[in-house]
Amino acid sequence: MASAARPSCIKVGLKGPAILNNPRFNKGSGFSRKERDDFGLRGRLPYAVDTLDEQVARAYQQFSDRTNALSKNSFLQSMKSQNWVLYYSLLQRNLTEMFPIVYTPTEADAIAQYSHLFRRSEGLYLSAPHIDTMEEDFLDACEGRKLDLIVVSDAEAILGIGDQGSGGIGISSAKAVIYTLTAGVDPSQALPVTLDVGTNNEDLLNDDLYVGYREKRLRGKGYDDFVEKFVALVKKHQPQCLLHFEDFGVSNAQRLLAKYRDQHSIFNDDIQGTGAVTLAALQAAISVTKSKIEDQRIVIFGSGSAGLGIARQLRDAMKLSSSSLSDDEASRNFWLVDKYGLIKKSLGDKIREEIEPAFIRDEQDWGDGETHLSDVVKRVKPTVLIGTSTHPGAFTEEVIKEMSKHVERPIIFPLSNPTRLCEVQPKDANEWSNGKALMATGSPFDPVEIPGSKKKYIIAECNNALIYPGLGLGTILSRAKVMTDKMIVAGAKRLSELAPAMKDPAEALLPEFGGMYSISFSNPS
Numbered sequence: 472m473a474s475a476a477r478p479s480c481i482k483v484g485l486k487g488p489a490i491l492n493n494p495r496f497n498k499g500s501g502f503s504r505k506e507r508d509d510f511g512l513r514g515r516l517p518y519a520v521d522t523l524d525e526q527v528a529r530a531y532q533q534f535s536d537r538t539n540a541l542s543k544n545s546f547l548q549s550m551k552s553q554n555w556v557l558y559y560s561l562l563q564r565n566l567t568e569m570f571p572i573v574y575t576p577t578e579a580d581a582i583a584q585y586s587h588l589f590r591r592s593e594g595l596y597l598s599a600p601h602i603d604t605m606e607e608d609f610l611d612a613c614e615g616r617k618l619d620l621i622v623v624s625d626a627e628a629i630l631g632i633g634d635q636g637s638g639g640i641g642i643s644s645a646k647a648v649i650y651t652l653t654a655g656v657d658p659s660q661a662l663p664v665t666l667d668v669g670t671n672n673e674d675l676l677n678d679d680l681y682v683g684y685r686e687k688r689l690r691g692k693g694y695d696d697f698v699e700k701f702v703a704l705v706k707k708h709q710p711q712c713l714l715h716f717e718d719f720g721v722s723n724a725q726r727l728l729a730k731y732r733d734q735h736s737i738f739n740d741d742i743q744g745t746g747a748v749t750l751a752a753l754q755a756a757i758s759v760t761k762s763k764i765e766d767q768r769i770v771i772f773g774s775g776s777a778g779l780g781i782a783r784q785l786r787d788a789m790k791l792s793s794s795s796l797s798d799d800e801a802s803r804n805f806w807l808v809d810k811y812g813l814i815k816k817s818l819g820d821k822i823r824e825e826i827e828p829a830f831i832r833d834e835q836d837w838g839d840g841e842t843h844l845s846d847v848v849k850r851v852k853p854t855v856l857i858g859t860s861t862h863p864g865a866f867t868e869e870v871i872k873e874m875s876k877h878v879e880r881p882i883i884f885p886l887s888n889p890t891r892l893c894e895v896q897p898k899d900a901n902e903w904s905n906g907k908a909l910m911a912t913g914s915p916f917d918p919v920e921i922p923g924s925k926k927k928y929i930i931a932e933c934n935n936a937l938i939y940p941g942l943g944l945g946t947i948l949s950r951a952k953v954m955t956d957k958m959i960v961a962g963a964k965r966l967s968e969l970a971p972a973m974k975d976p977a978e979a980l981l982p983e984f985g986g987m988y989s990i991s992f993s994n995p996s
């Protein structure tokens with residue numbers, strides 16, 4: 472965020488290499504003659520003074536010379552550690568092309584390879600053996616700044632690729648970059664953090680090059696004490712800072728959100744952000760089908776952080792839409808499916824404790840054995856099918872065709888990331904539904920051809936990145952003490968109003984990322 476109070480390198484008193492080695496102040500070949508004289512840079516730079524446009528053109532050429540997404544990601548990563556003005560300008564001017572490089576899906580590969588690609592640290596690594604010096608380490612990283620944003624991950628459930636240990640700093644950094652890029656959050660007031668409490672990923676534990684804390688994950692009281700100490704430090708030293716939780720394991724994610732959300736401005740992206748963006752996409756879809764949210768029959772495949780966050784958010788929206796509905800009544804519009812099939816009482820202790828009883832179906836209706844997705848779809852005849860399972864291809868031809876038999880416009884959201892984990896390729900769902908499916912995905916996909924029409928259908932990217940920057944920005948600007956459900960619903964409502972499908976049913980269910988900046992800053996109509 473533009474802030475008049477931000478210290479410049481003059482106030483900080485930097486000169487020469489200290490400026491060139493500081494990504495916040497370094498302008499590379501963009502320093503003017505006067506700046507070069509004043510800051511002892513004359514002999515440290517080649518002669519020509521470039522405009523930002525020229526610098527961006529050169530950087531774009533270097534970017535384009537890399538032939539695969541991961542090496543483009545590494546290139547941008549190193550530019551971020553050298554020159555923020557150039558890095559953000561390059562990204563901003565090429566948002567549609569570069570978003571998937573610095574974010575989903577490529578960032579997932581960069582995180583999985585973190586220990587092998589590692590060159591330079593960034594953000595704050597709070598490692599379990601250093602619990603006693605956590606305050607000192609935290610204050611060192613804050614460098615006396617009043618922060619607007621902290622993004623923290625313990626890396627237990629990175630996108631759909633699971634436990635990534637200390638590589639989790641990559642998701643905290645990527646999410647923070649998106650806040651800057653699409654909502655103007657000042658990167659010097661944002662801090663990515665990883666809580667390195669060990670890893671249960673055997674590949675990492677056995678990798679000689681692993682850069683993290685090589686022990687099994689802390690659990691129970693040890694884990695809770697570690698997180699408690701961290702949150703207490705944020706509350707004490709950064710009382711006005713938004714604390715964004717990302718990619719924690721499902722049980723910790725839910726528990727920590729419930730524990731801390733009334734104590735500080737806390738946001739869990741996988742639960743609340745995903746719930747909100749999915750609500751926005753669904754509002755757009757039901758404006759196309761001209762139906763009401765409380766009349767939907769919704770099957771959610773994969774009942775972890777995202778699946779449960781979506782279920783709650785959509786249920787709340789049903790209650791807002793139809794005030795006579797009770798929690799229980801609204802919950803009956805959902806069928807949650809997970810590894811053991813439909814979540815029903817007879818599954819007993821296979822049902823995770825985070826799943827509210829109201830969402831658990833009665834086995835009297837469904838029998839004792841496991842009930843698979845295809846059986847659920849056959850019987851429920853859902854209007855909406857959402858995938859948050861990390862199970863690629865789970866929405867088979869049989870499932871999509873069965874769904875399409877019973878509803879005119881099946882609403883199908885395969886949301887698992889990265890791309891290779893998506894529950895169904897949009898091209899296939901389009902074909903199997905004879906061009907009737909209203910679709911949105913978690914990762915970016917190409918548009919599909921509608922059979923018998925020359926028009927292409929744009930697949931909306933239903934990714935929480937479409938909403939958390941704007942929500943966060945509002946929270947930061949208003950210095951909100953907590954992030955309430957009402958704030959999240961207002962964000963989802965505004966986002967759905969901006970959906971192209973609201974104006975033309977043949978258009979996408981959500982706005983494109985290329986226009987994100989204006990989305991984050993848009994006011995309610």
Ligand SMILES: NC(=O)c1ccc[n+]([C@@H]2O[C@H](COP(=O)([O-])OP(=O)(O)OC[C@H]3O[C@@H](n4cnc5c(N)ncnc54)[C@H](O)[C@@H]3O)[C@@H](O)[C@H]2O)c1
Nearest residue numbers: 630631721773774775776777809810862887888913934935
């Ligand atoms: N589009 C978005 O904005 C968005 C947001 C959050 C998460 N996601 C994606 O959703 C997926 C899940 O994320 P999460 O944070 O909820 O993870 P999670 O680990 O909390 O939940 C995953 C759930 O899927 C279940 N599951 C695993 N394999 C399954 C299978 N074969 N069949 C049925 N269920 C299965 C697990 O038991 C678990 O309940 C990831 O791929 C993630 O990238 C997308």
Ligand SMILES: O=C(O)C[C@H](O)C(=O)O
Nearest residue numbers: 575630631741888934935
């Ligand atoms: O990171 C993303 O692309 C979205 C989401 O938070 C996820 O975990 O998949």
Ligand SMILES: [Mn+2]
Nearest residue numbers: 630717718741
């Ligand atoms: Mn996530």
